[in-house]
Amino acid sequence: MRADAKKNYERLLATAREAVAEHGADASLRDIARRANVGLGTLYRHFPTREALLEALLRVNLDELTRQAEQLETSDTPDVALTSWFRAGLAFTRTYGGIVSLMAAALEDPDSALHKSCTNVRSAGARLLQRAQAKGLARVDIDGTDLFALMGALAWLGDQSAFARRVDHLSEVIANAFLIDPSGPVRGRR
């Protein structure tokens, strides 16, 4: 890669980070190019699709999330491991607004730049789930995609200002839904 190209690439990425943090996943690409002092054509050459740009932005975080799951796979309390990973995933979705629908779409589109990262996350979560299921600590009628879906649903709630502050509470509720507490869950605590 030529020196000027690399410079522009990194400029774009930095600017995109700001813009997406500010306006969510559907930030204006034209605006990003403008703010990076770069032509629109340049942006599109480096990132042919919006997914490609977001992939570059999210790759680090998504890989980190997968790594975390792998690390938690050795835990001897698979239920705790599962819920804490679930929380971590949810926390990640808070870094940028509106990314979760892109990710959901990417799951089904093998050509999306986000496809691989997303399926990686899904499988990582699936393995954590399976370990919990094997010890009778989680419902067995749930699979990795269901787990991803529930995380996505909660992430969507986090994007809606009417519901955002209830996400923590609702994620507990939903976690209780797929976990099985052998000592009998204490429900309706309030």
Add this chain to the structure above:
Amino acid sequence: MRADAKKNYERLLATAREAVAEHGADASLRDIARRANVGLGTLYRHFPTREALLEALLRVNLDELTRQAEQLETSDTPDVALTSWFRAGLAFTRTYGGIVSLMAAALEDPDSALHKSCTNVRSAGARLLQRAQAKGLARVDIDGTDLFALMGALAWLGDQSAFARRVDHLSEVIANAFLIDPSGPVRGRR
């Protein structure tokens, strides 16, 4: 209202119904006007905002949903009443794609044309929930807004093609999360 105005109003509504059914809540207003053989200005006079148009489209369904809840309030099995209303609400969100984020936003915006219908639905659901809670059949750390949020989250899942076919299953899972079965729930049935 002048006769021609009324004619156009109804044409627009009919066309909008088709277009929104086809392209979801963010269907092109320009396109709706075109397909209704009506100027864009005419559309905007009758429906000054997109919310206003959707309000006209959804009013019937939303009122029906509220009515159903009121009817179920006399049920002597409040848990069954709650879940069947929850399902009905979910079924409603399937009539048009992408309406749920509009509704979530309307909940917090008193100026939205959809505000009243949405808060009505929320309160109707809240009453059903309270009855179930009073008989110890539902978690008490949940309120009407939480219920609305969970319905919205499932509706969002229904809009994502990767998750749509799991909605029925996941709605059972989530229903189990806020219901309390006194005989002890049979979890992980599969």
Add this chain to the structure above:
DNA sequence: CGCCATACCGGAGCGGGGCTCCATTTATAC
């Protein structure tokens, strides 16, 4: 050092969207 192939750049241009505004047309009351 200077030259040239080529990788790279930028933005004009296209189609489409939301929304406004007002000259023109039309319905209706008299």
Add this chain to the structure above:
DNA sequence: GTATAAATGGAGCCCCGCTCCGGTATGGCG
């Protein structure tokens, strides 16, 4: 039949995503 207020419709403005290509700068080579 006419006056008048109501209603119309589309041109116009700005934003968007995306493509395409004439111009420009870089880096290797003589």
